[in-house]
Amino acid sequence: MIVSDIMTTDLHTITSEKSVAHAAERMNENHVSSLIVVEHDDVIGIMTSRDVRSSHPNRIVADAMTSETINMSVDQSIWDADRLIRNSGIEEILILDEERLVGRVTREAVLMRIAEYTDPLTGLFRAPYIQSIGERLLKEGTPFHLLFIDLNNFGQINKLYGHPFGNDVIREYSNVLSDLMDDRYDFLSRYAGDEFVVISTADDNHVFSYLEIMEKPIDIRHVQISAAVGHVNGYLDSDFFSLSLRELMERASLLSTSAKNRSVSRPY
Missing domain, CATH: 3.30.70.270 (Reverse transcriptase/Diguanylate cyclase domain)
Structure with missing residues (x-):
């Protein structure tokens, strides 16, 4: 079982100069708990609901986002993802096919699938x-x-x-x-x-x-x-x-x- 089996390809992005308030609106509209921050097609961070809650609405995304993203390749196992999530406490992993962003996997999705094999x-x-x-x-x-x-x-x-x-x-x-x-x-x-x-x-x-x-x-x-x-x-x-x-x-x-x-x- 590999992460590509449980990833979602429904990617929602935002640019770094947008406000935290705008990021919150985007999350609510799309019913997601995070947005991928991109500049010139490059991923530079992730804006999570936790980042939104801990930041003033008028701040810009660049100042509030989590700049260090956690990445995995499409062919890594869900067991690797489980260990990574438990050790780091992260809520979401970005999935790459070589250097190209192709999806994301949430903590909830990993834990639900892992439970099936426990x-x-x-x-x-x-x-x-x-x-x-x-x-x-x-x-x-x-x-x-x-x-x-x-x-x-x-x-x-x-x-x-x-x-x-x-x-x-x-x-x-x-x-x-x-x-x-x-x-x-x-x-x-x-x-x-x-x-x-x-x-x-x-x-x-x-x-x-x-x-x-x-x-x-x-x-x-x-x-x-x-x-x-x-x-x-x-x-x-x-x-x-x-x-x-x-x-x-x-x-x-x-x-x-x-x-x-x-x-x-x-x-x-």
Whole structure:
């Protein structure tokens, strides 16, 4: 999912010598919360409803606008847009096709689309997120660590303690994983059921420390919960870039199953 899928091409512009009052009128007329400020066909800023509220009506747009715009290219992912919006607190992103302005994406549009790919139980992104990240990194030729995490004996836990307790296990373990992640190089999703996937561009030492924590049993209401982790290391595997993401996921999943079969301890 890329930003061009959710952008609007309905662009409303204003020139910098117009008054703030005029900008407010344009926004009301067109039912928009911002105007793109242009001079000689070049974008020099953005006038938002926040800028209007904090400025005197008689000021000119050049003095009231936000001069530093946030731009993305049409082929960047909505996950990139979500991270950019959350980190910067901006309300709108301008979308460029090479150097040409072709659309805009609002915070509301991004958050609405992101919500469709968010797991309601854990708050984590679901499988399409990690697939998008992995495919992008492979396309860029960027190596990464792929971790496939599968909780041990989860079906038996549900049978012994009930599905509400099973939901508690999923939530608690997802919190453990979330606390480990670093936004600079880690990507986490709930893949399916009791399975999670992490993609990380961190160095080996970081990832090995993750593995140690992920595989360590944790207590949830006096019940021990553990996981089996399959690890594919894109920095060491010679055939890494000859495989598709699906094939890498299958390899990591099989490694997780092997780790599960080697486990002799019961998590309950």
